[in-house]
Amino acid sequence: MLFNSFTYLVFLPIVVALYWVLPPVFRRTLLLIASYLFYMNWKPAYGLLILALTVVNYFLGLAIHKFVNKRKPILTAGLIFNLGCLCFYKYANFLLDSAWQSATWLHTSLHLPMNLPATSPALDIILPLGISFFTFEFIHYIVDVYRGSKPVTNFRNFALFAAFFPSQIAGPIKRFQDFVEQMLTEPVFKPAYFQSGMFLIFLGLFKKIVLGDNLGRVVNAGFAHPETLGTLDAWIAVAGFTFQIFFDFSGYTDIGRGSALLFGYKVPENFNWPFLAANLTDFWRRWHISLSTWLRDYLFIPLGGSRVSPLRQQINVMITMVLGGLWHGAAWHYVIWGAFHGSGLVLSKEWHNLVSRLPWLARFRPHAIWHYSGIAFTWFFLFMAGVIFRADNVPHALNMCKHMFALAPSYAVTHQFLMSTLPITISLYLVFLLLCAWRDSVARKGEHANASVKKFMTATSNWWQGSLPAQIAVYAGMAIIILGFAPRQVAPFIYFQF
Amino acid sequence: MSPVATTPTVKPPIESLKKPRSKWRTALETTAFLAVSVALLEWFLPIAGVGQEEFLQPDRKLGCRHIPGKYVVWRMEGFSRGHLNSTGLRDIEHNIGKTPGTIRVALLGDSSTEGLQVPLDDTYARLVEKQLNNSGTQKYEVINFACSSYSTGQQHEQFLNEVATYKPDITVLLYNRGDAVENIRKPGKLNVEPRPYFYVDAQGTLQPDSSVLSYNQAKLSPNPVFDFLRAHSSIYGVLSSTHLALCTNEPLYGKLKNAFDWLSNLGNTNKNVTNVLYPEQDAFRVTRSLLVDLNNSCKANNSKFVLLVFPNTLGDLDLAYQAKQLLNLSKEENFPSFDLTQSFYDTGNPGALFLEYHFSSAGHKVVADQLTKLLSSLSF
Known part of the structure; x- marks a missing residue:
């Protein structure tokens, strides 16, 4: 089901x-x-x-x-x-x-x-x-x-x-x-759990159906015929897949966590703003958290973890990530994907050590540009890893990469993306994320936050929790939006195959 | 990324929750919030181009027809956005009266000719008109009467009731795979598509069977509320297309719908629909008779009938057989015909001429090129 x-x-x-x-x-x-x-x-x-x-x-x-x-x-x-x-x-x-x-x-x-x-x-x-x-x-x-x-x-x-x-x-x-x-x-029965559960279910459905499945159509068109892709087409397909798998899997997790809350149970979080990670180690702390912590606790640490020599540590990371790749599916490209991430983690660690040893380089670390470059490089790495993950086989992956880096005019996939509902729904989602980020920043500031802003947020939150009519209207509206923006064909969750 | 609070903590009871609320006040507030929600959605959805795929309304004679002037954003396959014209054609505006010296061409067909999957200017109807007018001094006007899901029988009825009033000099029909079986109905089926059906009687004469239309008269009659919602409400459009998608994709929903239909039909005393009063029909024989009749009707209205056959690029054996028979029929009945299959193969990549089931813009161009050649060769 x-x-x-x-x-x-x-x-x-x-x-x-x-x-x-x-x-x-x-x-x-x-x-x-x-x-x-x-x-x-x-x-x-x-x-x-x-x-x-x-x-x-x-x-x-x-x-x-x-x-x-x-x-x-x-x-x-x-x-x-x-x-x-x-x-x-x-x-x-x-x-x-x-x-x-x-x-x-x-x-x-x-x-x-x-x-x-x-x-x-x-x-x-x-x-x-x-x-x-x-x-x-x-x-x-x-x-x-x-x-x-x-x-x-x-x-x-x-x-x-x-x-x-x-x-x-x-x-x-x-x-x-x-x-x-x-x-x-x-x-x-806890009303707060119930309300959070309902919200998570709707959020998850929005992510999965409206964003993930619609991105999936663009991605499928791109990966189906790599030979016809222009440069921008190829980048849209590849970036689209990275975000598709996120929306698909985190959407599933949200629906699951929301459903559990309706029964009064909490299940762990799986994602914590993974696309804000400034390096790969940070990414794996934020992405599929329940798997990465499992791999850490039941594979990496028993292998010796960080208490062994640097070389042995690197080997442990590679073993953990290769097996993590194989966990995703019984195919060689998953093994390569795991090895790619393992190598990325090892290089990321080495880079971190190198920067620490070079004071002239280390002084750039506190700058925002350093942080955002890290995010951009992490995205680039994830896109490349995504090609390996999504491609049917290694030649297919190489063909996609070739079209990403060969300059050629784009049409079909770019046109499909622009004509779809995605530019609107992605904008809606970004507005939602900005609101969440604002809410979190106010919460982080605690006592130092602007008093009127805090008062406004508390009043809004209390009003929302106490207003069943508003909740009914908002959820009915969200249901119409999800149905309206849904693609015609329901797609299964990507992680069901794992 | 989960932007929701990670651990929903149980907050102390809020004052408003503790107070007993009047049920009336809750109902009133809910209605007010729902009204605001509906208003916001009706404003937002058209901007986003969502909920605009409801473009057919019930019709007592034809089963369904386009909603005049409806703004349609099509995303199911391909993409297009634009208004149907004021008479409900997927075309630019046309006067009923013909401009002197202009040859008027009427196109009949189903969704392939209607071409909602591509922008209006990319449909073969618009391309043919442009190409014909650029090729010589003779002026042409091409009118696209095609409508999604129409069978040959519906096209036949549409010609008699509507197209003939435009007095076309040429009437072109694009015959599609599946058209033949849509012209007859199987006995014992209640939930068949409401449309005019036909049969050939013992004397070999084509006869209409309007029992399904009669059975569905209540559904097909104008309903001010639903007609308004269909024409103007994006939320209705969303719900309607969801219903259609669920009927196709969700077995449980399909079963529930069938049970509901069965219950709602319990009181219907019109049993004609289940008892077909003639022997089982050969769909293609009925279709041949319909085409012969349409050719005769065209002649009676001083219009030259032309038959195009849908390109058979999937190796469909039924369509191959039908195409052969139709080309023979055109020779017997002396009307021009053209099978598009070879032209599609000649491009070297017939797959690129389709989106999923319908022509892509490139496919429409190939059809337009062939039809332009065919129409240019006709003498008047």
């Missing part, structure tokens, strides 16, 4: 209404049933898979906690089990295909005698939605129990943590300590 589908539009209000109407004791059970229905709506049989993984990991957690002396082998078995499931469903065909291609190359180049099939062997596997996300949650759970956290003893609560539908398919990757803590008390 897609968050941007009519089915979800029917499903969510029914579940929310039932949840708050039912006596508190039944609410979590209802949420668990709804989460399984949500998942099984796509492929009923895979409900059993998530149930099986939940049961095994529940008992693994209890066993690690109970049998302290044997916790290491139990953890190892748990890791093998979870990673084995992930590898089987996600990487089996990729590994088979890679092995077949290597063998074919050896056979043809070195004339080694081999009895190879004519085509790449493939298993009949359908990738279960969200497996990369919930497997990482299970690994986090058993590792944290191994490290000393208390396991979840209530099976229903653990099953709900694993299957919670607002974050089931594409994260954010939750931490069980935060989520289960919210289940220690009976759910209480």
